[in-house]
Amino acid sequence: xxxxxxxxxxxxxxxxxxxRSLNKAYGAFVALKDIDLDIKSGEFMTLLGxxxxxxxxxxxxxxxxxxxDSGSVKFGDEEVIAKAPHERGIGMMFQNYALFPHMSVFANxxxxxxxxxxxxxxxxxxxxEVLATVQLTGYQSRxxxxxxxxxxxxxxxxxxxxxxxxILLMDEPLSALDKNLRETMQVELRAMHERLGLTTVLVTHDxxxxxxxxxxxxxxxxxxxxxxxxxxxxxxxxxTAFIAEFIGESSxxxxxxxxxxxxxxxxxxxxxxxxxxxxxxxxxxxxxxxFDNAQxxxxxxxxxxxxLERVLFQGESSxxxxxxxxxxLVTVRRHLNEANHEDFxxxxxxxxxxxxxxxxxxxxxxxxx
Amino acid sequence: MSASLTSLQARRLNHEALRRxxxxxxxxxxxxxxxGIALLVCAVLLPIGVMFYLSFIGEDGSFxxxxxxxxxxxxxxxxxFKITFRISFFTTIIVAAVGYPLAFVLVxxxxxxxxxxxxxxxxxxxTPVLVRTYxxxxxxxxxxxxNDGLISLGLISEPxxxxxxxxxxxxxxxxxxxxxxxxxxxxxxxxxxQNLIAAASxxxxxxxxxxxxxxxxxxxPGFLAGILMVFVLCLGFYVTPAVLGGGSVIMAxxxxxxxxxxxxxxxxxxxxxxxxxxxxxxLILVATYVGRRAGQGLFR
Amino acid sequence: MKWLFQPxxxxxxxxxxxxxxxxxxxxxxxxxxxxxxxVIPMSFxxxxxLEFPPKxxxxxxxxxxxxxxxxxxxxxxxxxxxxxxxxxATIIGTAGAYAxxxxxxxxxxxxxxxxxxxxxxxxxxxAIGSLFVFARLGLVNTTLGLTLMHTxxxxxxxxxxxxxxxxxxxxxxxxAARSLGANRVYAFFTVTLPQVKFSVIxxxxxxxxxxxxxxxxxxxxxxxxxxxxxxxMFASLRDQVDPTIAAISxxxxxxxxxxxxxxxxxxxxxxx
Numbered sequence: 024x025x026x027x028x029x030x031x032x033x034x035x036x037x038x039x040x041x042x043r044s045l046n047k048a049y050g051a052f053v054a055l056k057d058i059d060l061d062i063k064s065g066e067f068m069t070l071l072g073x074x075x076x077x078x079x080x081x082x083x084x085x086x087x088x089x090x091x092d093s094g095s096v097k098f099g100d101e102e103v104i105a106k107a108p109h110e111r112g113i114g115m116m117f118q119n120y121a122l123f124p125h126m127s128v129f130a131n132x133x134x135x136x137x138x139x140x141x142x143x144x145x146x147x148x149x150x151x152e153v154l155a156t157v158q159l160t161g162y163q164s165r166x167x168x169x170x171x172x173x174x175x176x177x178x179x180x181x182x183x184x185x186x187x188x189x190i191l192l193m194d195e196p197l198s199a200l201d202k203n204l205r206e207t208m209q210v211e212l213r214a215m216h217e218r219l220g221l222t223t224v225l226v227t228h229d230x231x232x233x234x235x236x237x238x239x240x241x242x243x244x245x246x247x248x249x250x251x252x253x254x255x256x257x258x259x260x261x262x263t264a265f266i267a268e269f270i271g272e273s274s275x276x277x278x279x280x281x282x283x284x285x286x287x288x289x290x291x292x293x294x295x296x297x298x299x300x301x302x303x304x305x306x307x308x309x310x311x312x313x314f315d316n317a318q319x320x321x322x323x324x325x326x327x328x329x330x331l332e333r334v335l336f337q338g339e340s341s342x343x344x345x346x347x348x349x350x351x352l353v354t355v356r357r358h359l360n361e362a363n364h365e366d367f368x369x370x371x372x373x374x375x376x377x378x379x380x381x382x383x384x385x386x387x388x389x390x391x392x
Numbered sequence: 393m394s395a396s397l398t399s400l401q402a403r404r405l406n407h408e409a410l411r412r413x414x415x416x417x418x419x420x421x422x423x424x425x426x427x428g429i430a431l432l433v434c435a436v437l438l439p440i441g442v443m444f445y446l447s448f449i450g451e452d453g454s455f456x457x458x459x460x461x462x463x464x465x466x467x468x469x470x471x472x473f474k475i476t477f478r479i480s481f482f483t484t485i486i487v488a489a490v491g492y493p494l495a496f497v498l499v500x501x502x503x504x505x506x507x508x509x510x511x512x513x514x515x516x517x518x519t520p521v522l523v524r525t526y527x528x529x530x531x532x533x534x535x536x537x538x539n540d541g542l543i544s545l546g547l548i549s550e551p552x553x554x555x556x557x558x559x560x561x562x563x564x565x566x567x568x569x570x571x572x573x574x575x576x577x578x579x580x581x582x583x584x585x586q587n588l589i590a591a592a593s594x595x596x597x598x599x600x601x602x603x604x605x606x607x608x609x610x611x612x613p614g615f616l617a618g619i620l621m622v623f624v625l626c627l628g629f630y631v632t633p634a635v636l637g638g639g640s641v642i643m644a645x646x647x648x649x650x651x652x653x654x655x656x657x658x659x660x661x662x663x664x665x666x667x668x669x670x671x672x673x674x675l676i677l678v679a680t681y682v683g684r685r686a687g688q689g690l691f692r
Numbered sequence: 693m694k695w696l697f698q699p700x701x702x703x704x705x706x707x708x709x710x711x712x713x714x715x716x717x718x719x720x721x722x723x724x725x726x727x728x729x730x731v732i733p734m735s736f737x738x739x740x741x742l743e744f745p746p747k748x749x750x751x752x753x754x755x756x757x758x759x760x761x762x763x764x765x766x767x768x769x770x771x772x773x774x775x776x777x778x779x780x781a782t783i784i785g786t787a788g789a790y791a792x793x794x795x796x797x798x799x800x801x802x803x804x805x806x807x808x809x810x811x812x813x814x815x816x817x818x819a820i821g822s823l824f825v826f827a828r829l830g831l832v833n834t835t836l837g838l839t840l841m842h843t844x845x846x847x848x849x850x851x852x853x854x855x856x857x858x859x860x861x862x863x864x865x866x867x868a869a870r871s872l873g874a875n876r877v878y879a880f881f882t883v884t885l886p887q888v889k890f891s892v893i894x895x896x897x898x899x900x901x902x903x904x905x906x907x908x909x910x911x912x913x914x915x916x917x918x919x920x921x922x923x924x925m926f927a928s929l930r931d932q933v934d935p936t937i938a939a940i941s942x943x944x945x946x947x948x949x950x951x952x953x954x955x956x957x958x959x960x961x962x963x964x
Contacts, residue, residue: 044405088867090414093407105409108870109879121868125886134882135872182872192871417796420876424791427784428807428847435844436810439821446824490720497710497717500701511952512721518948519728520905522925523941527727529929530734530938537730570724590702599705628814630908635929645816645908652820665817672812 037222038099038189039064040085045094047080047246054080055091056246062224067216069225069233072243073269079194081243082226086192087111098190109138114183114221116196120175122167128154128178129163135186153181156215173204180212184219191216193225197232209235230270234258242266262298263389267306274353275304278385285385288349292325293380303385307378309342309356315377324377329353331374334367343367345374440669447662459663469647469664476644476668479558479633480626483565487622490566491573492615498574499581510578517571525632528564529555532636556638564636565626572625573618580614581607613683620679627672644668728945735938753939763924763940769914770921773835774903777842781899782892784843785850790880792851793858811848818845819912826913833918841909846899853898857891897951 045058054077062068070078083089085096087108096104103111123131129150136146154160157177162170170178176196183191196212197205213236216223227233233240234254241251250262261267264275278287279302285292287305297303320326329347343355355376368374450456463469498509516524531537532554539551554560584607592602630645637643642650644664651661696708707714735753737746757763788807791797810818822841823832831837861884869879885892910923919927921940928934 086867086871088870090410090417093405093410095405102406104406105413107875108867109873109875111871112873113871115868115871117864117868119862119864121862121864123865123869123883123887134869134874138873138878186873418798421791421794422797424787425797425803428788429803431784431840431844432806432809432847434825435822435840436813436818437806439818439825440813441821442824443817443821490716490723493713493716494720497713507956509721511956512725514952515948516724516728518901518952520922520941520944522905522907522922522929523731523944524727526925526929526937526941527731531727531730567723567727570720586702593702593704599701624812628816630816631926635926645814648814648816648820658820658824661820665814665820668814669812669817672814676812 036189037065037220039066040190040222040224041095041097042081042085043095043097045081045084045091045096047077047084047089047091053246055084055094058094058246058248060241060248060251062222064222065220067213067223067225067236067238069227069237069240070243071227071230071233071240071269072249074228076243077246078226078228078243080246082192082194082224085190085224086113086115112186112188113190113192114186114188115191116179116183116193118195119199120179120196122175122179122182124167126167127163128159128165128167128170131167131178132182132185135182139186149185150181153185156184157181172200173208176200176208180215184221189222191221191223193223195227196225197227198229205232212236234270242269260296260384261306261386263387264304264306265389267304267386268390272309272354272356274307274309274351275388276307276347276349276351276353277388278303278305287327290326292383294383294385295381297385299385299387302388304388306384306386307353308382309354310358311382312353312355312376312378314343314355314357315375317375321377323380325380325383327353327376327378329374329376331368331370331372333370341367345376443662443665445662446658447666449659451659459659460667462660463663463667472642472644472647472664473667475642476627479561479565479641479643480623480629483562483569483626484619484623486562486566487569487573488615488619491570491577491618494570495574495577495581498578513571513574513578516567517575521568521631524568525564525635528560528567528632528636532560532563555636557640558637560636560638561633561641564632565629568632569622569625573615573622576618576621577611577614580617581611584610616679616683620676620683624672624676627675628668731938731941731945734935735942737935737938740935753935756936757939757943760936763921763936765917766919766921766924769835769838769918770904773838773842773920774900776835776839777846777903778896778900780839780843781846781850781902782896785847785895785899786854786892788847789851789854789858793855807851808848810845815845815906815908819909822909823912832913833915837913838910838920839903841913842903842906843899845906845909846902849898849902850895853891853895854888857888861887 040060040062042058042060045055047053047055056077058077058081060068060081070081072078080089084091084094087103087106087110091104094104095102098111098113123134126134132150132153133146136149141149150163151160154162157180159174159177159181162174162178167175167178179196193212197208200208209232216236225233225236234257237254239251239253240257242249242257244265250257250266252260257266257270261270267273267275276287278285278292278299280286280297280300285294285297285305292305294305315324315326317326317328327347329345332344332346332352334344335342340356340358343357345353345355347353353376447459448455448457450458494513498506498513501509529536533539534551534553534555536555538554539548542548543551554563588606588610589602592606593599597605628645629643630649633641633643634646634649637646645668648661648664648668651657651664696711697706699705700707700710733746736749736751738748738750738752739746785807788803792800792803792807797803818841822837826832826837829837831840865883865887866876866879869883870876874882905922906920907922907926910920911926914920914923925937925940929937
């Protein structure tokens with residue numbers, strides 16, 4: 024089946040990506056360590072991590088621009104590890120677009136087709152079609168310098184998909200756009216992915232972008248995959264403290280395990296999940312904590328006591344800082360509506376917070392690594 | 393045990409193939425350098441090597457250090473190096489003293505005016521050295537334009553001695569070297585962010601202080617590189633001092649030329665040349681090293 | 693004169709306070725161009741001797757130059773060698789600068805040193821050494837011999853110009869081309885080269901001029917009928933001041949001025 028790009032485009036051919044034992048070191052610095060990654064055909068996979076985590080190196084290995092020290096990369100059943108970038112046939116979007124400034128929009132998009140020696144007429148049709156797909160019909164003869172950031176983004180996408188690759192790689196493609204445009208483009212790229220069905224790998228350091236766009240997210244840290252999961256699973260059930268802090272906001276409370284039960288100071292805590300061992304960290308997401316009332320305790324919730332230090336107004340919500348009895352500072356997000364608009368207790372007054380038991384997870388403390 | 397074995401095997405997965413591919417790519421790039429390397433070996437290293445060899449051949453055709461010993465013991469050669477250094481030094485000082493203000497003003501001119509003003513530096517740069525030397529000769533000789541003009545105005549009765557001496561050589565060399573300093577200095581000054589000067593001023597620095605603390609240190613790397621370039625070019629300069637110095641100023645390059653041309657003494661000429669080369673290379677290495685150290689100090 | 697009291701910089705220094713700088717600048721600029729321009733009227737003088745301004749105008753020195761088969765032959769040799777050196781140095785230097793810029797080659801620092809070496813070696817040393825070597829190889833007085841030397845001497849300029857060209861170019865562009873299916877060579881010629889073309893042009897100008905301007909090596913390895921224009925001019929400059937040289941110089945200066953004006957116009961056209 025051939026992929027047709029167009030308004031009524033059908034899902035096309037795409038390939039799974041499999042990596043095994045990828046290793047790359049730059050001198051003493053280990054950029055990638057035994058990376059085993061399975062990306063399903065048609066999946067949108069995001070590589071997320073702080074700078075220096077190896078996410079870009081991994082993408083460059085897939086593209087063929089970085090040669091690992093050892094390992095295997097397969098597109099489908101084909102081993103591509105020793106192939107040059109131009110033999111891999113994958114589409115790629117670069118940071119800052121990397122559009123050729125000395126060529127028109129048409130020449131940019133036609134470039135991969137000319138290399139593949141398509142006949143002229145077929146090139147013209149293909150460029151027209153792909154421009155329609157990215158909603159830039161009529162822009163053929165524009166110069167790159169005449170385009171806005173969002174238009175450049177679309178031309179870059181058009182150029183990356185026009186030759187019908189089965190895999191699409193994106194290296195922080197939205198980092199150069201301002202916030203509003205970035206959010207629009209996230210939705211558009213995601214919709215485009217659903218339309219085309221290409222196996223897509225995105226690199227980003229923006230966790231919200233990763234959660235918005237991906238089927239699955241692989242979080243990298245120090246050249247290793249720390250956790251790989253769906254966005255929801257990653258957010259709701261982080262496996263370690265690093266993931267909990269990196270994805271979304273959270274306050275972490277030290278808890279200890281005694282006789283099979285979990286304690287915050289001397290107070291027992293009912294937890295849904297404990298992977299933290301003898302002394303782990305309890306994850307407190309700001310929006311999952313509730314201001315509560317000590318009088319009517321509900322059995323399915325854990326309670327924490329402290330005093331209100333400060334309230335920040337943030338538009339749709341307010342962020343309250345509560346100092347717990349143990350001295351930890353915990354943030355609580357409260358969405359505002361008519362009912363609770365201005366009923367925060369006075370700063371300094373005692374506060375009771377509660378968290379549902381099913382949301383109470385204890386994880387291993389790996390922050391210092 | 394078995395787990396560590398698998399991970400060891402995994403580390404070797406495709407290792408050889410990847411090493412081969414990396415080597416192939418590296419060799420491809422290195423092949424691009426081969427024509428240049430071959431040319432430089434034939435046209436630069438080989439001639440220098442031959443000169444080096446010749447410098448150790450004595451009058452009788454056997455290995456000897458007599459050429460270098462003669463350099464050491466004959467006062468004439470010491471004098472030649474002294475003159476070479478003195479003239480190069482003064483030329484460089486004057487070029488730096490004139491070139492820095494010139495580049496400074498050029499860089500602060502508004503766009504269009506700047507382009508036209510730059511032509512005044514670019515035109516001499518793109519005029520053959522020989523043409524400029526000839527022009528100076530025409531201007532400076534005893535019956536040249538300057539002396540004739542001054543005499544006909546009745547300002548002087550006897551012509552100034554402006555050519556065939558150190559003055560003539562200096563004037564010509566300064567004019568020829570000036571663009572070599574101003575052009576790189578201009579582009580390094582142009583790269584300085586004007587907001588930094590504004591920031592210094594905002595923090596309470598007087599204009600002079602802002603220049604001394606911010607602009608000058610930032611322009612220094614380009615300035616020093618230009619100075620080094622001018623000094624090195626002066627050390628080996630032949631044409632202009634030969635014509636404008638007119639036999640009374642003997643710099644090292646001229647002495648080497650004369651030794652071969654008049655006395656066909658290859659060994660002596662070679663040893664002089666090799667010493668000049670050594671001094672030049674040593675100077676560049678020291679300047680680069682010191683510059684790097686100072687540069688680190690500057691931006692710490 | 694109101695402008696004198698207006699600020700010249702962000703620090704509000706007035707033009708009046710910078711007046712001394714402007715004086716130095718104007719004197720320096722006059723000093724720079726006077727010798728270049730003074731030869732022009734001289735070349736039209738009738739007199740055998742130096743006169744300024746010329747009492748009687750004539751074109752005899754131009755006739756001397758253009759009618760002399762010796763001068764014409766020397767000019768031809770100079771132009772030929774300069775053109776050959778220009779192409780050789782630009783191609784070899786660009787290839788070298790590219791490889792060193794990519795940076796995966798071994799002995800990178802040492803190679804940089806080698807390519808910059810001709811800048812540091814006193815030319816007289818190269819001249820004598822090359823005479824000695826080329827005499828054995830039969831390259832003295834040949835176009836090839838002179839071209840080899842001039843190409844080598846132009847290489848550092850080409851390397852410097854091209855490296856700064858590559859430095860201001862986004863290498864991601866070449867990666868993008870390769871991801872789209874272009875091999876390295878094709879990517880270089882279709883994407884990289886068009887974007888560093890101004891560097892290539894200035895490298896070509898530099899290497900042409902370096903060869904055309906060169907005297908000392910030519911003095912040693914080109915003689916008699918194989919002499920370059922520069923070499924012949926230098927010889928007659930030392931013997932006596934022949935006004936024919938003023939005519940030749942005027943021709944050369946005119947070419948320089950034309951090239952500069954063209955580049956100036958091209959630049960302002962690009963700025964619009």
